Amino acid sequence: AAGVIQSPRHLIKExxxxxxxxxxxxxxxxxxxxxxxxxGQDPQFLISFYEKMQSDKGSIPxxxxxxxxxxxxxxxxxxxxxxxxxxxxxxxxxxxxxxxxTFGSGTRLTVV
Amino acid sequence: KNEVEQxxxxxxxxxxxxxxxxxxxxxxxxxxxxxxxxxxxxIVSLFMLSxxxxxxxxxxxxxxxxxxxxxxxxxxxxxxxxxxxxxxARGVFGNEKLTFGTGTRLTIIP
Numbered sequence: 001a002a003g004v005i006q007s008p009r010h011l012i013k014e015x016x017x018x019x020x021x022x023x024x025x026x027x028x029x030x031x032x033x034x035x036x037x038x039x040g041q042d043p044q045f046l047i048s049f050y051e052k053m054q055s056d057k058g059s060i061p062x063x064x065x066x067x068x069x070x071x072x073x074x075x076x077x078x079x080x081x082x083x084x085x086x087x088x089x090x091x092x093x094x095x096x097x098x099x100x101x102t103f104g105s106g107t108r109l110t111v112v
Numbered sequence: 113k114n115e116v117e118q119x120x121x122x123x124x125x126x127x128x129x130x131x132x133x134x135x136x137x138x139x140x141x142x143x144x145x146x147x148x149x150x151x152x153x154x155i156v157s158l159f160m161l162s163x164x165x166x167x168x169x170x171x172x173x174x175x176x177x178x179x180x181x182x183x184x185x186x187x188x189x190x191x192x193x194x195x196x197x198x199x200x201a202r203g204v205f206g207n208e209k210l211t212f213g214t215g216t217r218l219t220i221i222p
Contacts, residue, residue, distance in 0.1 A: 033209060042198075043155075045209045056209055090154060094208070101145060101202075101210070105154035 004093050004104035012110045013081050021076040021107045025093030029102070031055070032074040034066060037088045037106075046089075049074055081111045115139045116201050118213035126221055131186040133216045135199035138180065143202040145210065146173050146184045150195045158184070160202075191220045 005024040013019050025032050034046040036059075045058035049068035060066075063081075068074045072093075078085060090106035116137045125131055137144070146158040159166050159173040161182060166173050170189075175182040186193055196217050200210040 031208075035210075042212045042214055043200075043210075045211075048209055056207065058209065088154075092210075101157055101160070103147075103155040103157060108152075 004091060004102050006089075006091060006104035006107050008107060009105065010108050010110075012112060014112055015081055015083060017081050017111075019078045019081060019109060021078070021089050021109070022073060023076070023091035023093075023104055024073045025091075026095075026102050029093035029095045030072060031094045032068055032072070033092045033094075033101070034060075034074070034076050035090050035092070037090070038084075039087070041087075043090070046076070078109075083111050085109060086111045114214065115211050116199060116213040118197075118199055118216050120216060121214065122217045122219075124219045124221065125189055127190060129189050129220075131189050131193070131218065131220075133184045133197050133199075133218070135182045135184070135213055136180060137182075137199075137201045137211075139201055139211065140204050141201045142204050142208065144175055144182050145200040145202060146182070147198040147200060148195050149198060149215070155198070158197075186218075189220045191222050194219050 007022045031050045033048040035043040037043040046060040047066050048056045052068045063079050066076045088106045088108050092101040092103045119134050143160050143162045148156045161175040170187045172185040196215045198215045199213045
């Protein structure tokens with residue numbers, strides 16, 4: 001069965017650079033959630049989209065933006081990267097909020 | 113006080129032992145998830161519970177809505193069960209993001 005696909009799996013960027021992370025939800029899933037998990041920390045909710053509209057916003061820095069496209073995939077854009085942005089970023093998808101979450105494998109971002 | 117609390121934080125057991133991890137939450141939920149995360153790895157969803165009990169192989173998850181408490185049990189534990197187990201509370205309709213517990217690091221010794 002198709003899963004939630006994230007790309008890239010690993011990304012190394014320098015400070016002040018930009019990064020774009022992509023998340024492809026399970027077919028027919030209309031909701032995407034983004035989470036950030038710093039080293040040794042709990043995952044923290046960043047932002048979610050339902051039917052291409054932002055549905056909720058968490059602790060997402062102003063330097064980050066995200067959107068959901070017509071095919072329901074989502075991209076997280078990160079600018080002016082800082083060392084503290086190094087983390088595992090994973091997304092999850094669901095449908096109508098009535099089905100279980102399915103998680104992607106995550107993108108591990110390292111800022112050097 | 114965290115909205116979702118787990119205990120214990122760390123657990124080491126011998127292979128074959130029965131394992132119990134507890135989760136208490138203080139918020140209204142539509143469901144509670146039990147997740148597994150291997151070191152450096154992504155997250156795998158084990159269970160989603162809104163009531164009662166679910167079983168999958170050697171894993172059993174229970175939830176008591178009135179007491180706002182859930183448990184994850186592992187029978188006949190095996191070294192490959194070593195991972196971090198996380199409970200996450202899913203908000204009510206219209207606010208369905210997950211609030212994560214701090215995780216329980218389980219180590220099963222052969």
